[in-house]
Amino acid sequence: MNRIALLLRGLPNSGKTTTAALLRNQLTPAVRISNDSVRYMAQPRDFSAFTIEASELGCLDLAISYLDSGFTPVIDGVFEDTDFLDAQHLRFRRKGLRLVTVTLMGGLDDLMDRNSSRDPLARMDEDRMRELHAQFRPGGLLLDIDGKQPEEVADDVLDLLELTSQGEEEEAAAAIDADVLFLRHGAPDYPQDVYPDPYGMGLSERGRDEARAARHAVERFVPHVVYTSDFLRAEETATLAAGPLGLDIRRDAALRERVFHTLAGTGLAEVRTLLGEEAERVLNGNSDLCEHGDEETYEQARERVLTFFGKLAALHAGQRVLVVGHGGPHAWLVEKALGAQMRGIRRMRWDTGHFSRFRVGPDTVSVDFINRSPEDIARSPRPVKEEP
Structure with a gap:
């Protein structure tokens, strides 16, 4: 019932x-x-x-x-x-x-x-x-x-x-869509004077609190499987939010945020010189309009993420999937759901430790809600997880 x-x-x-x-x-x-x-x-x-x-x-x-x-x-x-x-x-x-x-x-x-x-x-x-x-x-x-x-x-x-x-x-x-609950990682522990290394930058104390606060919401969702980016802040969030529940957590590089790896550890003054007028936007988490050397382009990153979700929908048709990731991949999923071009536009609020929910098919995406708090998710009725 x-x-x-x-x-x-x-x-x-x-x-x-x-x-x-x-x-x-x-x-x-x-x-x-x-x-x-x-x-x-x-x-x-x-x-x-x-x-x-x-x-x-x-x-x-x-x-x-x-x-x-x-x-x-x-x-x-x-x-x-x-x-x-x-x-x-x-x-x-x-x-x-x-x-x-x-x-x-x-x-x-x-x-x-x-x-x-x-x-x-x-x-x-x-x-x-x-x-x-x-x-x-x-x-x-x-x-x-x-x-x-x-x-x-x-x-x-x-x-x-x-x-x-x-x-x-x-x-x-008989449903062909995957039910995807997308959790943004907790607040990171940003370095003060250099471009961050995504494999070394974990969660701040606030971010760990946000990840733990998400645990009850994840439990209520009852995911069949959990996917996380292989960046440390996402991995730590997945571990704190889903690990204690005994869920299957899978790391996947396709869920990474778009970053400039060659800049990791570079001082901020030099970063501003190298990136010019786009530097401040990049340092604030929006690299959409910036290309740098041989780094992954915007279009390559977007295609990487959307290809991942298309494969996920085929692999987990009719199942509930928790994804732990970043603002860029979330923005591209929203963009596909709305059928809109939003490159460079990050005005749709998605707070750290908050959730969005999507229905993802091999070629289609629809959105149920965006930026819902763990407390709101935890109030939802618990679905019954099918026995294998």
Whole structure:
């Protein structure tokens, strides 16, 4: 049931409230979200289109919040507007979530019988019942409730959810994209007076703290494998963030930042003389517009990185991959996702120790989010890691 919200919709007297409570108790940890209760908290408490739509949207917002905390929300209400629900299903999918709608369908005679058996103060006007029944549109998964007790209906809903989950797993297994969580290395311990040697420049104390802080987020993501650049600051980050979790960490030179190796250890004054007007940008981490001697060109570096991700997608299709690396490779991945040329432009913020998430195919890239903190990632529901 991971990352699924269940919405039970139906006419009054269809048993939504009791069935939702039964399902909440069986899907623990779960929470029941009643549209009637949410609507009752507002003023006015009428049945106008304004208040109904606001309460329904509030229910779904609350469901997303509970999903982020690891609960299975069970929402119940009439939810008459199926066009509204279609939009909400799309909204959930875009967040990597699943909204499953089950419509409890009862015949008019059965609903009338249920209505007449209720306390007189809780009964609905019969003419109003007929009106609602005539205009109610089915949506989502349909479940016949005629003559059934709430316990039977709850069992039927669980059967539908199991079938839905199986279908979702088959769909995921057939996916061709790799799910890539890209972690920027922690803050480096920059030398004060020379161009840094990327193999000798490790993390600062702050950078080690950032790497350790990322560990719980990595654990929540449950990667199948971890790739890291072979530059020391990235390797140390991967070791601190993923090593204690017993994950397979693979070093790959293709993930390196573009640097000028022949300048390593050169004094900053000489670097400024050699690189001219581009020196300050290079020293601040943006070498896009600078070429130097026989060093790797910008285009060669960009091609190196994008080739790596294309091969990674083929090797880990349908799997979750943690990549620990640098600003340049991240910028080229974003560039491909957006279909834009951004050479020299590093205005898209990506802090050290922060995450971005991509869907990477052999020839395609899409981006889910950029520059999210470890705390945000750690609040996401934990996916189930498949057994080999």
